[in-house]
Amino acid sequence: MRPPRGEVLQGTLDLIVLKTLDALGPLHGYGIAQRIQQVSEDLLKLNQGTLYPALLRLEQRGWITSKWGVSDNNRKAKYYSLTRSGRKQLATETESWERMAGVIARLLGAEGA
């Protein structure tokens, strides 16, 4: 049986998007959505529409920029790429995520023991 698909945790979508752009370079919204589903092996249930307000939010904060371009199959699409301050933000968020994950893991481990 497939495990139930989890909702994207509040606040983690930013991190996921930033990381995706960091790994793959400039990408359009559809590409980002595909990548997330691919990496999560369909474990994450992402309502693809919710990506867009998040992209806008990141852009408003100056972490990513966007530019209109043409996709591989000749379709007009908006490409997002990471900015320098976005890269910095990714580093801080990664660090704080890891710290958090570590804490949770220890907490769960301790409970289990």
Add this chain to the structure above:
Amino acid sequence: MRRMRTLGSRLLGFFLRDRREQGLDDELQSHLGLLAEENIRRGMSPDEARCAARREFGGVEQTKESYREQRGLPFLDALWQDLRFAVRILAKKPGFTTIAIATLAVGIGANTAIFSVVHSVLLQALPYPDSKRLTVVWSIFGTEGRAPASGPELVYLRERSRLFEEFGGIWAQRGALTGEGEPEHVRLGLVTSNFLSMLATKPELGRFFVPEEQGTYSAKSVILSDALWRHRFGANPRLIGQSVRLNGHPITVVGVMPPDFKIIFPEGSSVPPEMDAFVPFASNLAQDPRDQCYIRVIGRLRKGVAIPQAQAELESIATQLRSEFTEFSEQALGLQAVPLHGDVVRNVRPALIALFGGVSLVLLIACANVANLLLSRANERQKEITLRAAMGAARGRVIRQLLTESVLLSCLGGAAALLLGSWAMKLLLSLRPAGMESLVATSFSLPVFGFTLTLSILAGILFGLAPALGTTKLNLVESLKEGGRAMAAGKQRPRNVLVAAEVALGFVLLAGAGLLLQTLASLLRVNPGFNAEHVMTVRLSVSGAKYQTPESAIHFFRELQKNLAAANGIDSVGVTSHLPFDDTLPNWYGYYWPEGAPKTEQNTVMADHRSILPGYFQSLGAQLVAGRDFDPIDTQENRPIAIIDDNVAARAWPSGSAVGKKLNVENGNFVRDTVEVIGVVKHIQSHSLTDQVRGQIYLLYPRAVRAHMAVTVRSNIDSQSLVRLIRREVANLDKDMPVYGILPMNEYVEKARRSARFTSTLAGIMAVIAVLLACTGIYGVASYSVLQRTGEIGVRMALGARPGEIFALIMRQSMLPVMIGVCVGLGLSLALTPLLSQLLVGVRAGDPLTIAAAGMLLFSVGGLACYVPARRATRLDPIAALRYE
């Protein structure tokens, strides 16, 4: 930083909405397209692929909506929405909108106009460097109040004070510029060398005076006003360092003052705001007589020194001076420091505050009126609002929509008010009394604009809130069922409260205006001791080389008087050193006492000192109450005689006649003289129409020669030919003599009434506006209630009610709030009009007649406003009324 960036981006998002919307749509479409293509690749049919893509993507509209929320400013978006809706709603009812905007424009415009005066007169600092530290320093002689200082006094102040940075002084004089071109009379300020630098940062050209230029016994340098430099010297920049002739003597121009320079001194200080030229004091101030008081002193406080501290220091200095010098102890000298600004506006402040209070009442009435309009419209809109509520609009959201409408309305009113206000400002400027002349700015400034905007928004909330709250507090089912008709009956109460409030506030304004108008009326009735009708006055100055000897000056005026009096149509001619109500020359006054009075009684009668030629009293129509007038023989023989007024007579000789008694005087050039009183004249009001500030002593011109005189001519000739005649006669005697200050005597009297005319006219206008507004309010409510009760009236008529009964029904109902308003207004007026006491003359606050008249007027006007709708109700056709829905 990040927040600012987000806000900036959101703001951009708000303003570039349409473009971004297109972009968003493109982007989502492209996403869906890519998804569909992928699906096709997986083997779906194109239709299937598009459906699946939509499923996978989620709601496109929801995405757009949350994207929009992130993009713009939801608050601004909603406001924008509300505003557009409000504009549509207002445009749909042009009649209502126009009336509401006009009402608000009047209310807000009146406030804008008065506030701009309050702002420029009371709130704005004087245009002097660091003007907050400038004070006027008055000498106080016993109980006689404010007086100028003597030279030694100023010197002692400078030596002894530690809390003042510096003291400066001025004495307004007159002089003549001669040499090339027409001789020209100039207003001359004799100043200490630091005086001008206390009031201006730098001269337009050249320099200020230096201390070495003061006390040189004949002034060698002069600083010109910008106006004089322009019109007499053609704005020649090379004038600095050149010599001009002042009073016949050569003098070097060392500077020109900036164009906007004005001397703003308190009323009654005899320092006119416009001066043409300044010269340093020629005498050594320290060596002046200690009882020769003529210098108007200002002081600059050190940083951080408060007035009470400065006052304490001045008092201790005064104590020292009294104990050291007999002159000062005889004068019972005191010293007083008053902030310059506060002293300048001392006389206009109460009037301005009263007017400001008045216009706020006008605005409240205007707001009540608009609130009433909104209430009656709210009934019409009940269905729309109910529908919105039924469809799920939150109450807060509906209230916000309604408030947006009312604030938009009042902001439109505010915009109209700025136009109206600028027109009202012109009226204010034409009426402004002394004390404001030198201050009022003619254009609206940023603070005034800000005030109007704030006021508009507040007014919008004030008149919009109650109707908005009332309209939205509803029972959905009931109101959908009733279609708004039953609601209306319950709504009558707030409308009546508003009408009562309008009437009450209108009452206060009407009562206040009534009192102020009676003040003006009593000032018009008051007898100033002379008859100003048909009297023309001109000024002449006998200064300069031609008039070195007193004889030459006496000869000039006697000849001029003789020649003028001989001309056709001229009734009488007088010559005097001081015209009544003329504040442009320093007033001369001092102590006078009966010959042989003990020392202790020598400081009891202070009087203004006037130097005249026989004929003066006749030309002014003054009244001799005892003894005789001067005659030409007296002048010729230069007899030691005087005429005093009844004020001095009553104080110097409380019992018995003054005629024939001897009086100790000073001749105006600080020489003591003993004269015999030959006549007593009725007091001529000189400083105020109502207060006898000081009595007057009249000496013969030959015994008290002055350089600056005025000629008074009573005649029936029209003023233009009269002035031509005077100019011709003056030129016949001395072709170089400038004739200036040509003004009918009436103008001087009118100037004294100006302040009362200003306040009463404005209060009158406000009261008229208030009554008109209250009337429309009463009329509106009465008409509306007739409209609401049309069906009921129809039933009553069908059942046999006579028109008279219907009429009485409507009148009773509509007049009730008016009556309540009149009662409340009566109480308010009795409580509030005492605030006007300071402004009233010849009538007291709470005057029962005035208040009763105000109540009667409001009551009858209110009755009239109800009469029309009540009549209309009686003329209803019962059939039509019954069908009315």
